[in-house]
Amino acid sequence: MSRLILFNKPFDVLSQFTDARSPTPRATLSDFIDVPRVYPAGRLDRDSEGLLLLTDDGALQARISDPRFKAPKTYLVQIEGCYDDAALAALRTGVTLKDGPTRPAQVRRIDAPALWPRTPPVRFRKSVPDCWLELTITEGRNRQVRRMTAYVGHPTLRLVRWRIGDWSLDDLAPGQWREV
Template identity: 50%
Template sequence: MLIIFNKPYGVITQFSEHEVYPSLKEFISHKNVYPAGRLDADSEGLVILTDNGALQNKLSDPTSNIEKVYVVQVENIPSSEDLAKLEKGVMISKYITKPAKVRLIEDPMLWERVPPIRKRSSIPTAWLEIRITEGKNRQVRKMTAAVGFPTLRLIRTSVGNYKIGDLEPGNYYVVE
């Protein structure tokens, strides 16, 4: 079985209860499925759950080189030089990230986030599409911060061939 889930903001990617955040068990009724990778509570979007251990390992293992796509709202407007730094790989936590594919995109049509992103009239924001083949803890947030553009909102839209599409936050569907 494979489940495509649109994880809302503020939900933790585990089934056990958490003292602060709602968990997956409040959204997913199927038993014996486990997340293939994680999204931190501050991030939204695609989480794949499966009962297939081999598939879970393949999707989670950075050595599989499976592409993960994120749309990311950052503070300020990065230049092409800033994007080139992200594409080359940046130092985060004593580690240089693998090269990424990064581009500026138009504001995507998304659901409202609750709570909304803070807005500052004096600081513009931009949206990026970032494609990586790793997935270390808070990697995309650390990457954008390392080049001077803090992440305000982060949504994973695909992992390999699996895409979130038009699925609303908190909803899921079963593929197999």
């Protein structure tokens, strides 16, 4: 029987269990999860937060993380500045990044979600407004959401992965996990 763990990865935590090569210690999954033989299905950057799935089933891991299977991943994205219709249209049709065109994203503006406070907090500038988007992609290139929002002129300030396929964070606090 395979295991599947939903984990709310905090900001500044690596999506791996060890960090032996770093000269300075950094937080890893082993600081939160003590379950043998489970591995992340995909990655979530150190400066991103939210849902990370871990499993001991290689086939399930591939279905979740391999872009060929097009598993939708939904993010709550705080962007610098307020979007315009052209920016959203570009994200919806796909943008061309240095590593090629992205698949079209589903994107909509949302009110600021009721999330946990982030440590350290996102920088605040009185002269530059920010907005929130809900963005869903079906691939997972390195820092893709951040690169997409920067491409349309709205750098990402905070990125929280909320859902992967049918699994979502729901009521998991940062650093908490549960097995499903």
